[in-house]
Amino acid sequence: MTALDVAALVLVGLLGLAVGSFLTIVVHRVPRGEPLGGLPGACPACGRRILARDAVPVHSWLLLRGRCRHCGAAIPRRYPAIELATAALFVLVAAVMGGGGIGGASGGxxxxxxxxxxxxxxxxxxxxxxxxxxxxxxxxxxxxLPAYSVSLALLAAASAGSGDWGALVRALAGAAILFVFYLALALAYPSGMGFGDVKLAGVLGLFLGWLGWGPLVLGAVAAFVLGGVFSLVLLATGRVGRKSGIPFGPWMLAGAWVGALFGTVLWDRYLALVGFA
Structure with a gap:
C-alpha cells in the first residue's frame, strides 16, 4: 500500500466521521418525526445550543468527557460509537472495493x-x-424508501462507469428476489417478520445482486444464521423468552455485508466443491 493509498483511506475515514456525526442526528430525529435540517443541534437535557467546537466527531465527546458543556448531562456513548462505526465501514469499503476485492474477487x-x-x-x-x-x-x-432511487442511481452510475450493464440487470433481479422472498415470509409468519424488513430486503437485494449471485445467496442466508445465533444466545442467557421478538433489520444488514465481503469467494469455492467450477 502506497502513501497515496494511506492518505486516501485517511480522507475516507474523516468523511465517515463527518457522516457518522450527521447520523447521530438522524437516529435521534427520524424516529420522532422531526426534520433533519433547519434546527440547530441542542442538548436534550437543557435545550442549550451545541457550540460548533463541541460538534467535532469523537474529539469533542472525549474533550468534554461525555458531558454537556452547559448542564453537565451525560452525552450517550452511542454518539461517538456511531461516528467510529461509520468511519470504519467507510474505510473498509474504500480499502476492499478500491482494490477490486469486495465479494472475495481477487483482482477481478x-x-x-x-x-x-x-x-x-x-x-x-x-x-x-x-x-x-x-x-x-x-x-x-x-x-x-428513498434508498431505492438513490441506490439504483448510484449503481447505474457504477455500471455506466465500468460498462457492466449486466450487473445492473442482476441488481434489479436481486431486489425483486429478496423482496418477494421476504414478502412471502411476512405473509406466512406476520408475527415474526415485519413489512419494514420486506422493504429493506429490496434495497439490500439491489446491492448484493449487483455484486453477483454468490453475494446475494450468502447475504440472504447469513442474515438468518446471524439472527438465529443471536436469538439462541439470548434464550440461553434468559434475556428473552421463547415468544419474545428481536429486531431483524440489524441482522439483515449484517448478513448483507457478509455477502458483500465474502460472497463471491465462498460461492466460487462451493461451486468448485460440487463440481460446477
Whole structure:
C-alpha cells in the first residue's frame, strides 16, 4: 500500500466521521418525526445550543468527557460509537472495493471502484437503520424508501462507469428476489417478520445482486444464521423468552455485508466443491 493509498483511506475515514456525526442526528430525529435540517443541534437535557467546537466527531465527546458543556448531562456513548462505526465501514469499503476485492474477487471485477460511492451510501444507511431498529423495532420509510432511487442511481452510475450493464440487470433481479422472498415470509409468519424488513430486503437485494449471485445467496442466508445465533444466545442467557421478538433489520444488514465481503469467494469455492467450477 502506497502513501497515496494511506492518505486516501485517511480522507475516507474523516468523511465517515463527518457522516457518522450527521447520523447521530438522524437516529435521534427520524424516529420522532422531526426534520433533519433547519434546527440547530441542542442538548436534550437543557435545550442549550451545541457550540460548533463541541460538534467535532469523537474529539469533542472525549474533550468534554461525555458531558454537556452547559448542564453537565451525560452525552450517550452511542454518539461517538456511531461516528467510529461509520468511519470504519467507510474505510473498509474504500480499502476492499478500491482494490477490486469486495465479494472475495481477487483482482477481478474491474467495475468495483466505480461502485464505491454506492457502497459508502449503503454503509451510512446501514448504521442508521441498525441503530433505529434496535431502539424502536422499526425501519423508517423516511430512510428505506428513498434508498431505492438513490441506490439504483448510484449503481447505474457504477455500471455506466465500468460498462457492466449486466450487473445492473442482476441488481434489479436481486431486489425483486429478496423482496418477494421476504414478502412471502411476512405473509406466512406476520408475527415474526415485519413489512419494514420486506422493504429493506429490496434495497439490500439491489446491492448484493449487483455484486453477483454468490453475494446475494450468502447475504440472504447469513442474515438468518446471524439472527438465529443471536436469538439462541439470548434464550440461553434468559434475556428473552421463547415468544419474545428481536429486531431483524440489524441482522439483515449484517448478513448483507457478509455477502458483500465474502460472497463471491465462498460461492466460487462451493461451486468448485460440487463440481460446477
Amino acid at each position: 471485477g474491474t467495475g468495483l471502484p466505480w461502485a464505491v460511492p454506492a457502497f459508502l451510501y449503503l454503509a451510512a444507511i446501514s448504521v442508521a437503520l441498525a441503530v433505529i431498529d434496535a431502539d424502536t423495532r422499526t425501519l423508517p420509510n423516511r430512510i428505506v
